[in-house]
Amino acid sequence: MAGSLARINLYHATGIATLLVLPFLLDSIGMAFYVNMIFLALMYGIAALAWNLMMGYTGLFSLGHAVFFGVGSYTVAILALYYNVTPWVGLILAGVTAGLLGLVLSPPLLRLRSHWFTLATIALGEIFRLSFAHWDYVGGSSGLQMPISERRLYYLQFTGATIYSYIALGVLAVELIVLWRIVNSRIGFYLQTIREDELVAQTLGINTFKYKTIALAISAFFTGIAGGLYTVRFRYVDPFALFDLITISTYIAVAGIIGGIYTFLGPLIGSFIFIPVSEYVRANIVQAFPRIYGLHVTVLGVILLVISLFAPEGILGYLKKRREKR
């Protein structure tokens, strides 16, 4: 994982070039479904990279990132709807709100370790979902929908996913730079020490609570922005779609796991595998077997099972191991 940002290799160059060209290209030949796929993969990828700062680098397994994701989404929606704040600013504030929430939640959450922590995050997601569904200011169970506005650039309202994909790419670029700096700094080293053995870290004089809080807040920050991207893209927020244990919290984690949590880019790669496969399977298997409901999710389960059994270190982890063996 060591090295500098300047050391861009063949794979990275290809990846960057492809990502830059693909949304535009697919859009121009009318393949909206695939552009949306790329957008979703970027959105989940941004969240999964952030999630992995806690998982892969700090050893805190969250299944409650929907909380930060959802709060980010609602921030953009409420600012635009009630205060006419442009989502361009809203996106940044989404990160700030989610990050602050991370700070507030860290004293209770970070007292817990491993599975305790995971379960508490699941519970938090449930609390947020139910509370938002009963909170009239945020639209309660109906959620909030952005009205169609002629000020398209100000309110970021475009047809299709192409422009949103480029915005997400911009966010991703910033995130990659920030995270890369962090994991290769003193903080990153401390976090990994905590992951390996928290007691040892404490003995070494590392303020483990402080560094775990930093990891949580940064992770929440970028997850919140990913949530904000959801709002600008779909222009609708509702508590059941956003604070969802499976389609938000678990998808983020699964993307990370598939890609490989002990690699820097793993979660992003994982997202680019998991989201397209799940979208493709959903759209196509439903068409092929319209009367067998639920089959596509079953197939998704089989795919996930195969990966966790035969490449448990994730795809990037597996490739890395094979390269090291040679």
Add this chain to the structure above:
Amino acid sequence: MAQSRSLALAAIIVIVIIVVAAALFLGGGQEQVSEIKIGVILPLSGRLAETGADLKNGIEFAIEEINAQGGIKACGGAKLTPVYGDSAGKPETGAAEAERLITQENVLALVGAYQSSVTKTASEVAERYQVPFVNPDSTSPALTKRGYKWFFRVTPHDEMFAAQQADFIDWLNQKYGLGLKTFAIIHEDTEFGSKVAEAWEKYFTQHGYQLVEKVSYHAATVTSLDSEVQKLKSKNPDILLAASYIQDAILLVQTMKAQGFAPKVFLAQDAGFINPSYVKQVGKDGWYIFSREVFSPDLIDKIPKLKEVNDKYRAKYGVDLNGNSARDYTGIWVLYYALEEACKKASPANPDEFKKALRDALANLELSQDQIIMPWRGVKFDENGQNILGQGLIVQMFEDGKYHVVYPEDFAVREPVVPFPAWGERS
């Protein structure tokens, strides 16, 4: 050195992608005027997959009928071809599917999407792309308060239903002298239940009834309604109003029976209570419960052409038409009549012009009662796209385990059984 080699390889990969994508594009984009593609967005997987199956039957059946009678005649007998999109019950997936159907499948109109939250995002996409969206089955009043120009809702919405339900209670008091004064509400807490509860509160209070208790629960996680029913029972309301999905509706009825809670009138709001699966499973515990409906097979004698449709439907799917399948069936027929009009003005070969013509045709559409199988005065959309000629029915489940129409009087086939008998006093 390594850098430039990387870039060269990257460029090659990008070019390959372009070529492959272009090949796919050229291979797939053949348009035929002998068919008119319509996109259908339904919850085909996920929690409401069961309802989605029902809705899909109604749509499939209507399309088969239309194609069998010669397709869209004004378009040279072009056949309707449905392209399905699964919303999985999620608003973001509904929106993405709407985009896919519009831009990739080149559908000329969209139909769907049952859950109001999904209809919200999917119709917003249609509005942006200027594609007519026919909504046969979502009842949130908010949908037709958005000022959309391309959105047409065929079904009456929850406020219209609530107003009619209050009329029904007035009618019961008048005709049967029940002396109903107080009411309580129990509802599931997604948008459907919450909005229905709001409308009930508004209209029933306007009609002079007193609200004594209002409780909600979360249908996706509810395992017990014991404390909810206890709360209701302790306030002893004359009327209980319920808005539930399937599983929770069954649970509610069972819990009320367990606790011996029998208000004088138990009036439910469609959804779970009229679902075939609920009807089959609830058995005699469901007797004498009123529900708002939009449709009933009882109407066979009242509405010409319904018997024929229902007999064929029953032969094919083994069940009678219900409120969900009948509404989506009607939605497709409404679209059909508009398509016939649009075909006179524009050709589907010119999609943009045709969509505009279809929108205008829908906006100006006037269907009479005998053109539809629904107990409505017809179909005519106001400037918000709401069908103003629609109305609901009040049905009650009788000892044959079926719902029969008891109100309004011109469609009624039975006298209502009131008050709701105590649980112990049933055979």
Add this chain to the structure above:
Amino acid sequence: MDPEILTSAILDGLLIGGAYALVAMGLAMIWGVMEIINFAHGDFMMLGALFTFFLFTSAGLDPIISALISFAPIFALGVIVQRGVINKILDAPLLTQIAATFAILLIIRYGVQAAFGPYTRRLVSGYSDIYINLGFTTVPLPKVIIFVTSLIVLGLLYVLLHQTDLGIAIRATSQDRRVAQLMGINVSRIYDVTFGIGVGVAAIGGGLIALFYPIFPEMGGFFALIAFIAVVLGGFGSVYGAYAGGLIIGIAESVSALFIEPALKDVVAFLIFIMIILVKPTGLFGRGD
């Protein structure tokens, strides 16, 4: 507050708590012995309910007996899943374990939906119509049955774990897998049995819940989450603690619903959960790390 309403709420909570406890005990046992969080636990419960339903409707068996019989096929399925999947990921990172069990969840839950349709089924038997009048309240017989069964299962598990060789081997394995292996215990077989019993007990719970609760493919999700909380309250891995945890959640939910919007009663369960792990991170009945 009317004391009668309060008492009947507590009683209701206690009875539904018996259902939660049945699901939670198996989860606790699997965690205690194998250190695996079985995400698909609620879905094995759903399979039990479905199996009970089919036995009742097609073979005409008594639903309570059907529920007890459902232990056998679900136990067998549990063993297969243990051998085929769980055993292979025992030494994998926590997160891979969760990914695999989550995949099992998807396969069972949506496989059932694909195979048997997304339909809601309801088991209508003679039991659903019987109520016991206690004067201040009536309780449905099925809930009493489930509570009594939960007590019996608790007793049987106690006997199994403390009075039999198998139980001693299970407990030895849970203390230290390597030492147990050195002592000649076939650890892999112990895991088979543990996982099988864990999901089998949940299946009994599912079969009995079906007496008063509709059966549908996704029914296990919420029960599983409640079971997690019960296991945590009970000190993670303690079967008896999980039992008590299940009852506590049942009562907390049902009583709190008297004071707040009932839709938020689940929030209470989760808040209690978070508060307890803050005050006592090892759970109410845990003995510390």
